[in-house]
Amino acid sequence: MIADRRFPVRLDLERGTLELSHGSGGRAMAQLISELFQRHLDDELLLQGNDQALFQPPPGRLVMSTDGHVISPLFFPGGDIGSLAVHGTVNDVAMAGARPLYLAVGFILEEGFPLADLARIVESLARAAKAAGVAVVTGDTKVVERGKGDGVFITTTGIGVVPDGITISGDQARPNDRILVSGWIGDHGVAILSQRENLGFETQIQSDSAALHTLVASMIATVPDLHCLRDPTRGGLATTLNELAHQSGVGMQIRETDIPIRSEVAAACELLGLDPLYVANEGKLVAICPPEQATRLLAAMRAHPLGVDASIIGEVVEDPQHFVQMETGFGGSRILDWLVGEQLPRIC
Amino acid sequence: MIADRRFPVRLDLERGTLELSHGSGGRAMAQLISELFQRHLDDELLLQGNDQALFQPPPGRLVMSTDGHVISPLFFPGGDIGSLAVHGTVNDVAMAGARPLYLAVGFILEEGFPLADLARIVESLARAAKAAGVAVVTGDTKVVERGKGDGVFITTTGIGVVPDGITISGDQARPNDRILVSGWIGDHGVAILSQRENLGFETQIQSDSAALHTLVASMIATVPDLHCLRDPTRGGLATTLNELAHQSGVGMQIRETDIPIRSEVAAACELLGLDPLYVANEGKLVAICPPEQATRLLAAMRAHPLGVDASIIGEVVEDPQHFVQMETGFGGSRILDWLVGEQLPRIC
Amino acid sequence: MKFIDEFRDQTLARRLAEAIAAEARPERDYRLMEFCGGHTHAIYRYGVQHLMPPNVRFIHGPGCPVCVLPMSRIDQAILLATQHQVTLCTYGDLMRVPASGRQTLLKAKARGADIRMIYSTQDALRIARAAPERQVVFFAIGFETTTPPTAVAILTARREGLKNVSVFCNHVLTPPALATILATAGPDGVRLDGILGPSHVSTLIGSRPYNVVPERFGIPVVIAGFEPLDVMQSTLMLIRQLNSGRCEVENQYRRAVTEDGNRKAQALMAEVFKVRADFEWRGLGVLPESALTLADAYADLDAELRFPVEAAPTKEIRGCDCPSILRGVKTPTDCKLFGNPCTPENPMGSCMVSSEGACAAYWSYGRFREPNASLSRTA
Amino acid sequence: MKFIDEFRDQTLARRLAEAIAAEARPERDYRLMEFCGGHTHAIYRYGVQHLMPPNVRFIHGPGCPVCVLPMSRIDQAILLATQHQVTLCTYGDLMRVPASGRQTLLKAKARGADIRMIYSTQDALRIARAAPERQVVFFAIGFETTTPPTAVAILTARREGLKNVSVFCNHVLTPPALATILATAGPDGVRLDGILGPSHVSTLIGSRPYNVVPERFGIPVVIAGFEPLDVMQSTLMLIRQLNSGRCEVENQYRRAVTEDGNRKAQALMAEVFKVRADFEWRGLGVLPESALTLADAYADLDAELRFPVEAAPTKEIRGCDCPSILRGVKTPTDCKLFGNPCTPENPMGSCMVSSEGACAAYWSYGRFREPNASLSRTA
Amino acid sequence: MCLAIPARITAVHSTSDTATVALDGVSKEISLALVEDAKVGDYVLVHVGYALNTISEEEAARTLAMIAEMGALASTDDTP
Amino acid sequence: MCLAIPARITAVHSTSDTATVALDGVSKEISLALVEDAKVGDYVLVHVGYALNTISEEEAARTLAMIAEMGALASTDDTP
Numbered sequence A, B: 001m002i003a004d005r006r007f008p009v010r011l012d013l014e015r016g017t018l019e020l021s022h023g024s025g026g027r028a029m030a031q032l033i034s035e036l037f038q039r040h041l042d043d044e045l046l047l048q049g050n051d052q053a054l055f056q057p058p059p060g061r062l063v064m065s066t067d068g069h070v071i072s073p074l075f076f077p078g079g080d081i082g083s084l085a086v087h088g089t090v091n092d093v094a095m096a097g098a099r100p101l102y103l104a105v106g107f108i109l110e111e112g113f114p115l116a117d118l119a120r121i122v123e124s125l126a127r128a129a130k131a132a133g134v135a136v137v138t139g140d141t142k143v144v145e146r147g148k149g150d151g152v153f154i155t156t157t158g159i160g161v162v163p164d165g166i167t168i169s170g171d172q173a174r175p176n177d178r179i180l181v182s183g184w185i186g187d188h189g190v191a192i193l194s195q196r197e198n199l200g201f202e203t204q205i206q207s208d209s210a211a212l213h214t215l216v217a218s219m220i221a222t223v224p225d226l227h228c229l230r231d232p233t234r235g236g237l238a239t240t241l242n243e244l245a246h247q248s249g250v251g252m253q254i255r256e257t258d259i260p261i262r263s264e265v266a267a268a269c270e271l272l273g274l275d276p277l278y279v280a281n282e283g284k285l286v287a288i289c290p291p292e293q294a295t296r297l298l299a300a301m302r303a304h305p306l307g308v309d310a311s312i313i314g315e316v317v318e319d320p321q322h323f324v325q326m327e328t329g330f331g332g333s334r335i336l337d338w339l340v341g342e343q344l345p346r347i348c
Numbered sequence C, D: 001m002k003f004i005d006e007f008r009d010q011t012l013a014r015r016l017a018e019a020i021a022a023e024a025r026p027e028r029d030y031r032l033m034e035f036c037g038g039h040t041h042a043i044y045r046y047g048v049q050h051l052m053p054p055n056v057r058f059i060h061g062p063g064c065p066v067c068v069l070p071m072s073r074i075d076q077a078i079l080l081a082t083q084h085q086v087t088l089c090t091y092g093d094l095m096r097v098p099a100s101g102r103q104t105l106l107k108a109k110a111r112g113a114d115i116r117m118i119y120s121t122q123d124a125l126r127i128a129r130a131a132p133e134r135q136v137v138f139f140a141i142g143f144e145t146t147t148p149p150t151a152v153a154i155l156t157a158r159r160e161g162l163k164n165v166s167v168f169c170n171h172v173l174t175p176p177a178l179a180t181i182l183a184t185a186g187p188d189g190v191r192l193d194g195i196l197g198p199s200h201v202s203t204l205i206g207s208r209p210y211n212v213v214p215e216r217f218g219i220p221v222v223i224a225g226f227e228p229l230d231v232m233q234s235t236l237m238l239i240r241q242l243n244s245g246r247c248e249v250e251n252q253y254r255r256a257v258t259e260d261g262n263r264k265a266q267a268l269m270a271e272v273f274k275v276r277a278d279f280e281w282r283g284l285g286v287l288p289e290s291a292l293t294l295a296d297a298y299a300d301l302d303a304e305l306r307f308p309v310e311a312a313p314t315k316e317i318r319g320c321d322c323p324s325i326l327r328g329v330k331t332p333t334d335c336k337l338f339g340n341p342c343t344p345e346n347p348m349g350s351c352m353v354s355s356e357g358a359c360a361a362y363w364s365y366g367r368f369r370e371p372n373a374s375l376s377r378t379a
Numbered sequence E, F: 001m002c003l004a005i006p007a008r009i010t011a012v013h014s015t016s017d018t019a020t021v022a023l024d025g026v027s028k029e030i031s032l033a034l035v036e037d038a039k040v041g042d043y044v045l046v047h048v049g050y051a052l053n054t055i056s057e058e059e060a061a062r063t064l065a066m067i068a069e070m071g072a073l074a075s076t077d078d079t080p
């Protein structure tokens, strides 16, 4: 690496901490960008040093999505806020059936945060973006006073391109459609909770944080007529199903016994008095497709590493009240309502 | 407005405050989005309620830019964080010569923040977006615990389309090019500082926060061969000139007496021991163009309401050290260096 | 999950349902009160009521400590946190309970009060040890099940000499509440044929304290576990008692409940607490000898003495039927406010706050059976 | 800006430059020390030195209170804030001054210490009044110009009975420093022909205290204003004294300085402070009677007594030429560390921290005249 | 409010009068201050971080058997 | 560190011994604790929120005149 004559003394990436000057727009910020961010984020457009990225997108319809990431703790089993910030937005782009292309990253950092931790986060973000095939083309860094932030917040915005002929939207669910999930439910939220000291429990559960666009690509290759896709993040599976029911003006009937839930997740939820159906996921999706396509779709999902535990969990029904009803494992029947209050603060 | 059956009791937009549940993904969040955000932000794509927006962009090259806004105070003479969040990103898009089209907005809100203030901010953001002709097509809301944020942070990401034949970039400055600014320098930063109680001074100065894309459009219509554009925000004019000099591998020679600075701004800076050339602007731009185009460009700028006080402030020169030198009003000569440390914490 | 999954078995549930249908005599009805909110929650969550013949009816009782706490006690806690600037620790269950003027502990926290949600009394002690310069008040609430952990915390604070710990005590006793309900049964009250007894309470106090129910009121009791099969088996046991004319306390939850209960925990409670002369129960009024406060030897740890606050007398929300629901006289759908405006997001009464409250359980799990199930009247 | 703009006039400047060029005798040189960092800053910022003939040279003096503060005092302040958990208030100038182990007040703040930048001693009082439960320490620094505002704050705190205010006093006196420099002039010291005197100091103490300089050391003094024309006129006044063989104290800054100074402010200082037996000046060593501390009657407001800390003795950075630069013996570019690694972002010595420090002023405004101006040696 | 879950003791920490309990791969520290003689392998009922009581395996088995028996009576004449 | 700026007094607040000063459209509250008899219209030298001294208009004019005079001597034989 050629030394930049503007910065005779290198940043102390081992023991240094963030100062307000690192966000003030001056030379200290230029150095932070040069020696920390650009060390890991090396997309050509970003390296140009403009305040914006210019590119020629492939032909087709585009999707755009943004998500702020405010997770605590910043590092957790199975990921960290860096990889999460990539997956969280890549997945929202992918849920339109799109191939994610470009990512913009905005950091809001707290004074006093260790540079070494920031470097780990940026490195993880860069690795996740590379793995997902998205280019981090532009970014921004702000530093707020100590006590006015929480270490690191990352807002990512993604752009992707949608293949011709694909129209996936939350309002496309139709009565008799089948509802599928791509795998185990609740892992992410429980993995995060297990890191909260005051909850005082331990598990081996890892966050499922992952980029789902390749799974989506193989799903739409098999079933171009997919109706809905959504990642059940905050609010969990239950809330996502309610959103889709509300948006499409339908009801849903699902079966508790068909929902894949790990025994550790179920146990952690029993201990804490939580319901795994309201716990966040970061590497799972809900899909809704015409009934005659359901088994083909399930097979396509199970053939993909991120969908091996996929399952058909229920059907769309007509219901002017837009209820999501569930047949319980016990043989009864009940509503699965929207999340009330906040079950799990600050987990994505 | 048709009452949404999901929310029998309306949000209390007069006395209510944000709670963690408003960011938890459940029904409280759906209600906040429905009754507060969508009341003002009513783009069709946003109202669809998907986690992403799908659109067909016009043909051409696109630009993308993102900025986090962390200003304090949130409301200031001449604007607020809502309008600022639009201008801040619209301008970065416009600085590539682009017409801004779509905006994604990510809120990070602090528990306990008054809903009434949030509504004012969202309304202002919506108004600024409409005025700028950009559609807010997708968004995200997070709520962090009290003491882990600072009221409202807004990260906006914009997309715009660049007319064919235009290539504007910070690395295009060439020796003998002329350097222009579009008007009075330092207004925004001084307006913000005047609101800081502990500084204890008062002025009539208003922030210059404004969307500059129409000014840019008339500039490139007149001078398609524009070389560089940049808005001198954090770090002020001095730092922006240094960035451009560094990026283009040139030096600069500017004249202090040609830089438009209001006497109130100069006075406030004297009182605080600041240099107005390092104070942030939010509605100004720096342009660099070939020498033979400079007077035409100046005329085009002055013909636009946002450029009436434009001025040619100096030239690009050859300099392997990339110094920005300034002839002082006193007749001497000195360096105008990058901003050191942080002159004005948290102003954009 | 051992001792859990077995008691949620669908096949056994179907068979028990058939047995109940077979044994419940068509010529009569069986009005069974589940005293405890934990049972209410299980009944709705697993859909137990739909497995019952129509003449076997569950009546919801007052067995939710959150539901029976008067609004003025929440007001007091908020004043304590704000006026005395203490760190107030409490279980999550209380955070959203409505106080006067649409206040809640959660809103007070959002506005800056130092209110912490804890999972154990040990957490309160940890917080106090970490910040010796701050006063830490534990907002204690619960039946006999939850009282002994408070006792342990008090004894620990005394032993360690923690000067910055005190307890705002709201522990209540179940037998007086049950007696009140049964005593007011009659023309304007509720007719009960049997009681599903609170088994986690009995884990501590044993089954014996309920002997008074058959003896004095002639109503059979089955101490019932909280898994859905426990509830169903207990229901069948009550039906059999009623069919055979027996009237006694039976113990379905033998795996954790004995006649005597946990003597060690009882001794700790006796050491630390004394019975209050009377205490207000929401919906039931002021009941004599129905709650605990700190024993004289521990009065210096009593937050009510250390941080006196004056909460104005509160009025319950007009139109809220919680009082009748808690006594089993009404059901949630009888309340005109149910669903609009009263929902878990905007609870008007405490029965809508706790997930064990009858209104919340019915709203969250059961309302789809209603003819106009969304129950919203705004459209 | 009245009294400012007139004194930055370009035409007058050119004419004065010509007069200086005309009057400065080519056969000799004029080595003039600007005592004050304010002058250093003006000289570089406006490019005054480039308007001078080569034989008129400005020598930078020690007149920057930040530059002469020993590192151990910053160490002490950081310990004060962290060990005693006080709210430490100070002027922005001190926030980035290097302490031991690459610490600064800014870094200590980033790591959680409660350190506030204030703009007036009144701010410290406001902070103290708003949080009576917190101890507020004002880290006072400055020459005689900045001392009276500290005196006012101390008197106000006493009058209002503010028990939570104290002062960590680092006020120093200019005449002893000037005397030391002149006394050490000679073979290993610096030869000075004239002094541009610190006019804002004289606003308070008057011009008379400098009479000792011509009398004892035979060197003329001109009390010089801080605008660039002030500096140039003062320079010409010194040249004329030297050319004509006069040697006296002249006052260029008559618009604000008298012989006597501000007697009211002097009285307040005399009431509140007493002279320390000795005090360390960075670069100049321990100077007798060169600094102030709180008078006995105000000793209870002395933070050094209220919050004793022990700062380990510190060593200045090896290779930093600040001591020589502060005495006028060297210039910034003589220092091997100048520009690499020492820059305002990574100051190794205090002359690079304060914008009035000779190294910082030269780096920020003047380095483009150097042959290899970026001075980076890493490439 | 009276949520209590059965969990198995995997370790007893006698100095602090606490134990580690496990529930299907989840482990947690709890207080043993309310119980006597709890030992590794015992199942205890966990409530707000305390063991309330030990659970009797025999009684649990007996209860399940009784449930099965009660149901069997009904389902003899039932062909699903 | 000794930054001090001349500003004009626009109002005197005698109860608090403070004044409002103005500098080209910027106004600021400062303390008058260090000066005597400062009145509206006076220019004072402002440093860290305190008036250090009043400024003499006549002396300022005299200084400027002297500067002009000193420069004039040199520029008589100077044709720019």
Ligand code: SF4
Pocket (backbone or CB within 6 Å): C319, C320, C321, C322, C325, C332, C335, C336, C337, C338, C339, C342, C343, C347, C348, C349, C350, C351, C352, C353, C359
């Ligand atoms: S629905 Fe609400 S208002 Fe009505 S009884 Fe229940 S809690 Fe009270």
Ligand code: SF4
Pocket (backbone or CB within 6 Å): D319, D320, D321, D322, D325, D332, D335, D336, D337, D338, D339, D342, D343, D347, D348, D349, D350, D351, D352, D353, D359
């Ligand atoms: S350049 Fe830095 S190290 Fe050298 S004398 Fe100046 S302050 Fe000291």
Ligand SMILES: [Mg+2]
Pocket (backbone or CB within 6 Å): A065, A066, A067, A089, A092, B051, B052, B139, B140
């Ligand atoms: Mg999104």
Ligand SMILES: [Mg+2]
Pocket (backbone or CB within 6 Å): A067, A087, A088, A089, A091, A092, A233
């Ligand atoms: Mg997402």
Ligand SMILES: [Mg+2]
Pocket (backbone or CB within 6 Å): A091, A092, A230, A231, A233, B051
């Ligand atoms: Mg999503």
Ligand SMILES: [Mg+2]
Pocket (backbone or CB within 6 Å): A051, A139, A140, A141, B066, B067, B068
């Ligand atoms: Mg930016």
Ligand SMILES: [Mg+2]
Pocket (backbone or CB within 6 Å): A110, A146, A147, A148, A149, A150, A151, B147, B148
């Ligand atoms: Mg924090």
Ligand SMILES: [Mg+2]
Pocket (backbone or CB within 6 Å): A051, A052, A139, A140, B065, B066, B067, B089, B092
């Ligand atoms: Mg940007």
Ligand SMILES: [Mg+2]
Pocket (backbone or CB within 6 Å): B067, B087, B088, B089, B091, B092, B233
């Ligand atoms: Mg911007």
Ligand SMILES: [Mg+2]
Pocket (backbone or CB within 6 Å): A051, B091, B092, B230, B231, B233
């Ligand atoms: Mg910009």
Ligand SMILES: [Mg+2]
Pocket (backbone or CB within 6 Å): A066, A067, A068, B051, B139, B140, B141
């Ligand atoms: Mg989102």
Ligand SMILES: [Mg+2]
Pocket (backbone or CB within 6 Å): A147, A148, B110, B146, B147, B148, B149, B150, B151
């Ligand atoms: Mg805050």
